[in-house]
Amino acid sequence: MIAIINGKRRKLDVHPMKRLLDVLREDCGLTGTKEGCGEGECGACTVLVDGVAVDSCLVPAAQADGCAIVTIEGVARARSGRALQDAFVKLGGAQCGICTPGMIVAALPLKAGASLDEIKTALAGNLCRCTGYLSIFRSVQAGLRPSREALRPTRKTRVKGKRANAR
Amino acid sequence: MGRAVGANVRRKDGDAKVTGAAKYIDDISFPGMIFGATIRSTIPHGEIAARHVKLPGGFVVADYHDIPGKNYVALIDPDQPCLAEHIVRHVAEPILLVGHADRPRLIGLEQQVSFEYLERAPIYDPEASDTCFKRISIDKGDLDRGFAEADVVFEGEYRTGHQEQLYIETNGVIAVPGDEQMTVYGSLQCPYYVHKALVVLLGLPPGRVRVVQTETGGGFGGKEEYPSMLACHAAILARKAGRPVKMIYDRVEDLLATTKRHPSIIRHRTGVTRGGRITAMDVEVVMDGGAYATLSAVVLSRGVIHASGPYRCDHIRIRGRAMLTHTPPNGAFRGFGAPQTQFGIEAHMDRLADEIGIDPVKLRELNALKPGDTTATGQTLGKDASALPVLREAVRRSGFREKRRKWRGTTRGIGLSLFFHGSGFTGGGEVKLASKASLELTARGARILVASTEIGQGTRTMHAQIVADALGVPFDDIDVHEVDTDFVPDSGPTVASRTCTIVGKLLERCARDMRKRLGRLSPADYFKKHGSFTVTSQYEPPPNLLWDDEGYKGDAYGSYAWGCNVVELEVDPATFEVRPINVTAVAEIGKAIHPMMAEGQIEGGTAQGLGYALIEEVVMRDGRMANAQLTNYIIPTPLDAAPMKVVMLERPYAYGPFGAKGVGEMPIDGPAPAVINALRHCGYDVRSIPATPERLMNAPRQKAEGKRQKAG
Numbered sequence: 020m021i022a023i024i025n026g027k028r029r030k031l032d033v034h035p036m037k038r039l040l041d042v043l044r045e046d047c048g049l050t051g052t053k054e055g056c057g058e059g060e061c062g063a064c065t066v067l068v069d070g071v072a073v074d075s076c077l078v079p080a081a082q083a084d085g086c087a088i089v090t091i092e093g094v095a096r097a098r099s100g101r102a103l104q105d106a107f108v109k110l111g112g113a114q115c116g117i118c119t120p121g122m123i124v125a126a127l128p129l130k131a132g133a134s135l136d137e138i139k140t141a142l143a144g145n146l147c148r149c150t151g152y153l154s155i156f157r158s159v160q161a162g163l164r165p166s167r168e169a170l171r172p173t174r175k176t177r178v179k180g181k182r183a184n185a186r
Numbered sequence: 187m188g189r190a191v192g193a194n195v196r197r198k199d200g201d202a203k204v205t206g207a208a209k210y211i212d213d214i215s216f217p218g219m220i221f222g223a224t225i226r227s228t229i230p231h232g233e234i235a236a237r238h239v240k241l242p243g244g245f246v247v248a249d250y251h252d253i254p255g256k257n258y259v260a261l262i263d264p265d266q267p268c269l270a271e272h273i274v275r276h277v278a279e280p281i282l283l284v285g286h287a288d289r290p291r292l293i294g295l296e297q298q299v300s301f302e303y304l305e306r307a308p309i310y311d312p313e314a315s316d317t318c319f320k321r322i323s324i325d326k327g328d329l330d331r332g333f334a335e336a337d338v339v340f341e342g343e344y345r346t347g348h349q350e351q352l353y354i355e356t357n358g359v360i361a362v363p364g365d366e367q368m369t370v371y372g373s374l375q376c377p378y379y380v381h382k383a384l385v386v387l388l389g390l391p392p393g394r395v396r397v398v399q400t401e402t403g404g405g406f407g408g409k410e411e412y413p414s415m416l417a418c419h420a421a422i423l424a425r426k427a428g429r430p431v432k433m434i435y436d437r438v439e440d441l442l443a444t445t446k447r448h449p450s451i452i453r454h455r456t457g458v459t460r461g462g463r464i465t466a467m468d469v470e471v472v473m474d475g476g477a478y479a480t481l482s483a484v485v486l487s488r489g490v491i492h493a494s495g496p497y498r499c500d501h502i503r504i505r506g507r508a509m510l511t512h513t514p515p516n517g518a519f520r521g522f523g524a525p526q527t528q529f530g531i532e533a534h535m536d537r538l539a540d541e542i543g544i545d546p547v548k549l550r551e552l553n554a555l556k557p558g559d560t561t562a563t564g565q566t567l568g569k570d571a572s573a574l575p576v577l578r579e580a581v582r583r584s585g586f587r588e589k590r591r592k593w594r595g596t597t598r599g600i601g602l603s604l605f606f607h608g609s610g611f612t613g614g615g616e617v618k619l620a621s622k623a624s625l626e627l628t629a630r631g632a633r634i635l636v637a638s639t640e641i642g643q644g645t646r647t648m649h650a651q652i653v654a655d656a657l658g659v660p661f662d663d664i665d666v667h668e669v670d671t672d673f674v675p676d677s678g679p680t681v682a683s684r685t686c687t688i689v690g691k692l693l694e695r696c697a698r699d700m701r702k703r704l705g706r707l708s709p710a711d712y713f714k715k716h717g718s719f720t721v722t723s724q725y726e727p728p729p730n731l732l733w734d735d736e737g738y739k740g741d742a743y744g745s746y747a748w749g750c751n752v753v754e755l756e757v758d759p760a761t762f763e764v765r766p767i768n769v770t771a772v773a774e775i776g777k778a779i780h781p782m783m784a785e786g787q788i789e790g791g792t793a794q795g796l797g798y799a800l801i802e803e804v805v806m807r808d809g810r811m812a813n814a815q816l817t818n819y820i821i822p823t824p825l826d827a828a829p830m831k832v833v834m835l836e837r838p839y840a841y842g843p844f845g846a847k848g849v850g851e852m853p854i855d856g857p858a859p860a861v862i863n864a865l866r867h868c869g870y871d872v873r874s875i876p877a878t879p880e881r882l883m884n885a886p887r888q889k890a891e892g893k894r895q896k897a898g
Contacts, residue, residue: 050213051206053403055354056437060816063354091206108200111786115642116203117355117403123204142824146816148352148404149642151793152827154786 020084024049025093035081040064042080043090051091051120055146062145065121066090072125074144089127091120100127103162112158114149121145126159133163190651190661191844194782198646198666199401208401211358211373216430219360220246222423223292223433225282225299226443227274230308230512230809234272234281238300246285246427253422255389259415260382263319266478266515268387268418274303275477276514277810278443280415285423285431308512308809312474313451317510319475320483322490324504324562324738332466332501336457339466340541344454344530345874346858348804349447349797351519352821355403357412357444358434361420367394368421374413375405376679377637381671383414384421399669405641406794407518410681411480412444441814445517446804448473448485448508452493452530457501462544462552467562469493471506471527476515482508485516487612489523491742492855494562495531496573496606497553502562513809518681520791521854524607525798532603532859533873536866546863547581550604565741570837570847572748572774577604579833580750584770589754590867597759598767601863602752605855608743609839609848610684613733616725616744622675623692624722625653625700629713631663632700634693635720636677638685639669643850644783645685651779652690652843656697659709675722683848686779687745688725690843695723728841745839747847748774751792751856755864762879764800764865766828769857774835776847781834784849788832791853797822799858803876 021030024047033042043049043066052075055063059074066075067089094100103123106112113119122145129141138159147155202208227234239247250257250269257271258264270281282299286292309315333339359372368388374380377397384395397417402409416433424431435443450473457466471490475482490506539546554573560566580602581587589600610616624635634653640646650664657664667673677689699721704712733740754768771792778784801820805812813819838845858875865872871886 044213049206050209053210053355054212055356056816058437058815058817061354061437091204095205104201104204107204108196109194111782113197113200113203114644114786114790115353115355115402115404116199116208117210117353119203120206139824139827144823146354146821146823148354148406148794148821149790150786151789151791151822151830152824153789153830154782155824156827 020080022083022085023087025089026096033080035079037080038076039066039078039080039083040075043075049090049092053117053120055117062125063118063121065124065145067124067127070128072128089124091124094123094127103127103159106158106162110158110161111154112150118145118147122147122155126162129159129163131163190654191779192781194780195647195651195661197644197783198650199640210355210403211360211371211400212434214360214371214400215432216360216362219430219432220285220287220427221289221292222283222285222420222431223295224280224419225284225295227270227277227279227281229274229303229305230277231275232303232305234270234274234301235304236302239282240298241284244286246423248283248422248426249281252426253387255387259418260386261379261411261414261480262483263479266480268415276512278514280419283419283423285427310511310513310806310809312472312509312511315509315511319479319508319510320486322486322506322738324490324502326562326564327501329466329468329501329503333457335459335465337460338542339455339457340538341455342534342537343873344452344533346450346526346529347876348449348516349519349802350441350804350819351406351408353404353406353408356435356437356440357409357416359413359417359420360430360432361417361424362430363424363428366390368424369396369398370417370421371398371400372413372417373402373409374399375409375639375641375681377639377669377671378676379411379679380414380417383418387418388421397671399639402639402641406520407522407681408444409641410518410679412517437816438814441819442811443514445480445515447519448475448482448516448523448526450474450526452527454530454534456534456538458538458542460542462542462549464497464499464553466501467494467499469504471504473508474511474516475508476511476513478515480515480517482516484612485518485523489527491563491608491612492524492606493527493531495528496555496604496748498555498559504562513806520794521851522682525795525855525858528605528855529858529875532605533862536601536863546602547577547586550577554604561742563742564739570745570776570839572835572837573604573606575835576748576750576772576774579835580752580770580772583772583831583833584752586752593867597757597868598754599757599864599868600752600754601860601867602750603856603859603863604750605852606746606748607683607848607852607855609687609745609747610743611682612742613735616688617727619678619725621678621689621692621725622722623677623689623696624675624720625693625696626720627700627709627713627718628665629710631659631709632657632697633665633667635667635674636689636693637669637674638677638689639680641680643787644780645680648686648779648783649690649693652694653697656694657701683851686846687839687842687848690846691841692723692725694843696721699723744841745776745847747776747849747852749852749856751860753857753860753864755861757865757868757870762882764877764882766796766861769828769830771830771853772833772835773849773852774837775849776839776842777836777845778834779844779846784834785832787849788853789830792830792857793822793827795854795857796828796861798854799861799875800877803878
């Protein structure tokens with residue numbers, strides 16, 4: 020298969036039915052994409068194929084032939100990607116971190132100023148067991164609006180103080 | 187003082203996790219590494235009559251004959267074999283191990299490897315089981331006298347189901363064999379548990395076994411004891427193959443074979459005066475342990491100690507037992523017995539309030555434990571006992587009373603739960619553990635050496651904050667050594683809400699000792715002049731902390747954290763689906779070392795608790811999990827996330843680091859009863875969880891079968 024992976028043209032000699040997830044992890048050494056369930060339920064293996072978020076555990080290599088693929092390792096190539104990554108660190112969107120690459124990649128196609136409902140819908144196929152999702156929503160909201168104000172980490176959490184809530 | 191503690195510093199592991207650079211176990215490989223798989227029993231109980239193994243060359247096969255040491259997973263009781271010899275006690279019990287260099291060759295081995303069994307009758311009902319792993323009794327005061335003082339005696343039975351931890355990273359390890367030695371890398375919570383199991387299994391001296399934790403994608407108790415089993419398997423194969431062996435479970439195997447939360451049956455008989463004062467509590471707790479003892483005795487212990495809830499009562503009897511059934515062993519899961527028993531008491535409290543015609547808040551206010559009161563085990567609470575403050579805060583913040591009035595008779599309901607959670611090991615547990623922590627001087631600050639694992643909760647960051655402030659250096663100058671038993675001392679397991687309050691305290695002491703030795707020099711100057719040194723501290727119980735394990739009396743925990751949840755929800759009267767629409771979670775945790783991460787624990791634990799209450803159902807059919815996949819074992823998704831208001835209160839614990847208590851487990855104690863009480867407010871009488879639409883549809887629409895009788 021030939022694909023543009025994180026901006027680089029790659030020619031790979033793989034079985035056409037090999038899962039894209041395994042092609043990325045084993046043949047390209049891009050282990051940032053994770054496997055959580057292997058059946059398209061958890062979204063840990065989310066990558067962008069031609070700009071669309073897909074579960075790479077369900078995509079055979081042949082189907083990604085000729086496509087542009089973005090994995091977590093390529094997210095930082097765009098400023099918006101770096102802002103999302105930074106927000107996930109600063110606002111607690113990443114805890115154990117295993118769902119984080121998929122979450123960030125799934126949020127990448129969102130437009131700046133996306134509503135909470137749009138964010139929830141974009142992330143609907145991604146499971147997290149640590150956070151209860153609220154800090155992930157806050158991270159995505161802030162990451163999509165990368166002003167200095169939005170990324171101040173102490174803004175939202177104060178002990179026994181009123182705080183804004185995702186709703 | 188206090189520049190790092192209390193601030194939301196940047197978490198140490200954050201950048202590696204958001205860039206994909208963090209290395210989890212399946213991201214690692216070794217030269218010559220092969221892959222391992224486990225062949226498991228397909229029946230719940232019986233004798234292995236014959237083994238048929240027809241594998242071509244290239245496969246490595248191992249069974250119990252290949253174990254050089256003892257064939258059990260060393261933990262508490264030596265009852266669980268690492269590989270079954272003649273008897274199997276549950277579906278998915280490991281019997282045989284197979285290794286191959288080509289991973290796909292390990293799929294679908296059922297054709298080539300099979301067993302014949304002489305089946306025996308399985309037992310699935312814990313109350314019908316004749317094998318008891320552990321019985322615990324708690325007695326306080328004189329129960330008869332308590333019931334004689336009551337105007338009303340009220341009973342109820344409550345049931346909870348299994349729950350799967352469902353860390354998104356499945357269990358996995360790599361065993362690397364050496365000359366008379368073994369190293370295991372893995373996704374795990376308790377490196378020294380794994381170390382102990384390997385020493386017993388391999389018959390090697392402790393110094394020849396090494397365990398290294400890799401970045402761990404969630405644990406929630408699910409990686410407390412099970413990794414010992416998996417590490418043993420990989421080590422057996424690695425020893426036989428003479429090559430490194432990687433074993434990673436797929437989701438189905440992880441769900442079928444690994445531990446879950448104990449299902450329970452909780453029965454209450456309570457004496458109460460007309461005015462609402464509780465005079466007697468008689469509680470029975472039955473836990474389904476599954477096929478082997480694992481941690482059931484300790485889960486039961488925490489369960490019974492919390493079974494009478496955060497309430498004051500002079501006359502209490504609690505009887506608990508953990509029973510054997512022929513299902514995969516149940517084990518550790520966040521909360522560890524307390525979510526089950528506090529579901530029982532908190533669902534019972536609302537029914538009791540209905541019975542005597544009193545407001546549920548009022549009933550709790552009248553009976554909540556206050557400073558100076560004694561718990562069921564007779565522990566006198568210090569001035570940080572916070573049941574009333576959390577209750578009042580939650581009621582006020584949520585507008586509980588007004589919504590309760592306004593929504594009556596609608597499809598909306600609001601309910602609350604009041605709960606507490608002991609920090610650290612129970613009773614004399616911490617003294618027996620005798621945990622150690624070390625701190626090493628470096629060229630710019632200090633390096634933390636502990637066996638406490640980072641599993642998402644923020645261990646590395648929180649420990650570094652404590653050390654930074656106690657040593658008086660910037661947070662960034664504190665490093666954390668990777669968890670590797672060749673380098674870090676045994677700080678005990680990363681469980682029981684003990685990582686901050688117990689191990690954090692040890693580190694605080696190390697840092698203060700180091701500070702003293704540095705004199706007026708900065709770490710950098712001292713290092714330049716005299717070189718490095720290491721300070722170690724070992725657990726010592728706070729003064730006057732006494733526990734009698736025979737009588738189950740005394741100070742069960744050094745401190746308790748306190749919580750109150752209010753859940754607002756909406757029931758679809760056509761489909762019986764329940765949607766939480768708002769949650770208020772108030773938690774008193776002593777001191778929030780990193781407020782954002784503490785809040786993350788509360789939000790995450792509460793969400794897990796809502797899943798436990800409403801949708802997470804393990805369906806057991808003939809001893810086998812019938813829904814062992816994420817398609818039909820469902821957990822909350824982003825679309826299920828209810829808005830949440832988290833409020834943290836701080837009443838410092840005198841012997842915690844900077845006043846901190848435990849925070850990790852408590853958040854999962856409260857959501858389930860608050861949900862059930864909100865459903866009761868809507869008119870649904872549900873007494874078991876999960877409250878699935880099917881269960882709700884069949885629930886009685888008016889209240890209470892509980893018996894009402896005049897005492898005396």
